[in-house]
């Protein structure tokens with residue numbers, strides 16, 4: 383598809399009001415195009431934060447805070463996935479300067495949990511450990527969402543999407559390690 387042609391083709395404005403913004407869940411997931419949330423979470427309205435390796439940067443944390451404090455979202459899902467190139471880069475010890483901004487946050491949570499790239503039997507296990515680590519980072523953050531999780535008004539979950547399956551599935555990350 384030619385993107386320039388797509389966005390420059392005139393479309394008639396609908397003229398209607400935008401729908402109310404009331405998502406069901408905040409999803410922090412990877413930028414990987416194969417992670418298709420509408421197939422993985424059918425019927426749910428998702429407030430999506432995407433960055434390679436689904437890591438929780440300061441900007442991501444601020445977006446989560448906005449969703450829970452201003453949009454009333456009560457569920458936060460950190461969703462890793464199988465065959466994740468970002469987690470794979472950490473596992474392979476890649477130190478490319480251009481990639482460090484997403485590899486470092488993975489390294490931070492992995493080393494905090496005592497994991498090394500050799501700790502895992504499979505890349506999927508590493509993706510699960512990263513998802514759990516990023517979820518713990520949200521929970522333990524000095525932020526509104528951290529407070530709300532501790533109060534019990536917001537729930538945070540870590541999971542891994544199997545993007546290789548013919549029908550997409552999501553498994554709790556803790557079941558994979």
Ligand SMILES: [Zn+2]
Pocket residue numbers: 412413414434435436463465466467468469
């Ligand atoms: Zn990925």
